[in-house]
Amino acid sequence: MSSKSLKPIIIAIDGYSSTGKSTMAKALALKIGYRYVDTGAMYRAVTLLAMSLGLIDSDGRVNEPKLIEALPGATIDFAVTSAGQRTLLNGNDVEDRIRTMEVSANVSTIAAIAAVRRDLVERQRVYGEQKGIVMDGRDIGTTVFPNAELKIFVSAPARVRAERRFKELTAKGEQTTFDEVLANVEHRDHIDTTRAESPLRRAADAIDLDNSNMTIDEQNAWLIEQYEKAASRD
Numbered sequence: 001m002s003s004k005s006l007k008p009i010i011i012a013i014d015g016y017s018s019t020g021k022s023t024m025a026k027a028l029a030l031k032i033g034y035r036y037v038d039t040g041a042m043y044r045a046v047t048l049l050a051m052s053l054g055l056i057d058s059d060g061r062v063n064e065p066k067l068i069e070a071l072p073g074a075t076i077d078f079a080v081t082s083a084g085q086r087t088l089l090n091g092n093d094v095e096d097r098i099r100t101m102e103v104s105a106n107v108s109t110i111a112a113i114a115a116v117r118r119d120l121v122e123r124q125r126v127y128g129e130q131k132g133i134v135m136d137g138r139d140i141g142t143t144v145f146p147n148a149e150l151k152i153f154v155s156a157p158a159r160v161r162a163e164r165r166f167k168e169l170t171a172k173g174e175q176t177t178f179d180e181v182l183a184n185v186e187h188r189d190h191i192d193t194t195r196a197e198s199p200l201r202r203a204a205d206a207i208d209l210d211n212s213n214m215t216i217d218e219q220n221a222w223l224i225e226q227y228e229k230a231a232s233r234d
Contacts, residue, residue: 006231008034008132010147012140014200015154017108017188018161020211020219024154025136026085027216028223032134037078037127039137039144040107041087042120044098045076047110049089056106068115076123101169101176104184108191111138117197138192141203150230151206152223158185160212 011034013025022038029036046067050056053070055063077088086095097103110116117139124144127133135144141151162182169176192200202208207226211219 006228008130009149009227009231010128010131010145011134011150011152011227011230012145012148012203012206013134013136013152013154014138014141014203014206015136015152015209016156016158016161016185016200017192018165018185019154019156020164021136021154023216024211024219024223025134027220028227029134031220031224032227033132035127035133036085037124037133037135038085038087039120039124039135039140041078041095041098042076042123043111043116044103044107045087045089045094046071046074046116046120047103047107048094048098049074050110051103051106056109060106060109062109062113064113064115067110067113071116071119076120099172101174101180101184104188108188108195112191112195112197114197121198138200139198141206142201143198146203149233150226151203152209152226153202153206154209154211156210156212158182158189161185 011028013021015021022040025038026036049070050062050067053066055067075090079086079088079093086093087098088094121144124135128135128145137144141148159182162178162185165185166176166178166181169181209222
């Protein structure tokens with residue numbers, strides 16, 4: 001079925017860290033000609049901003065007033081290049097820097113700050129005004145776009161996710177251990193699911209996807225099937 005014959009919709013992909021949400025969302029958007037927005041990258045960019053301004057101390061405590069003061073003047077955007085989609089912070093390409101373990105260790109703490117979430121949710125909603133968008137994160141189907149036509153909730157056991165993340169980091173040459181990555185995944189799960197402001201949870205009308213034992217091709221085919229069903233409904 002051609003995507004041109006289907007109505008434009010909002011596709012919300014939520015789930016736990018390191019489930020491959022961004023990879024699958026990006027591939028789906030490319031396949032159907034939609035815009036892709038990586039909300040996790042937006043929170044990582046704010047985390048990098050806080051780190052660069054010295055607003056996170058050695059114990060992981062955040063100077064929230066100073067960060068909230070700095071947020072309105074910060075621009076976060078995306079650029080599509082020959083190397084793929086890149087995250088821009090104040091016009092600078094920070095894609096590689098936001099994917100480090102140092103940022104990963106702090107991003108859930110930053111994402112739990114209510115004022116940060118409210119700021120980024122408003123930015124995210126602007127992206128979806130014209131529909132034809134794939135957005136992934138933790139609260140897209142519950143908070144950002146509760147009326148999205150298609151909601152997917154992705155999960156996999158923590159050890160499976162940690163193994164994927166560990167392989168990804170070591171392939172990039174980052175020095176870490178599997179136990180460190182697993183601890184980070186479990187820590188992020190705890191913060192994401194227990195924070196007061198829009199915690200990670202499955203929307204009541206979401207379709208579950210446990211991709212523990214799926215190949216990339218199987219996963220992508222399944223996503224296309226769900227998209228075609230949702231976009232053809234009256």
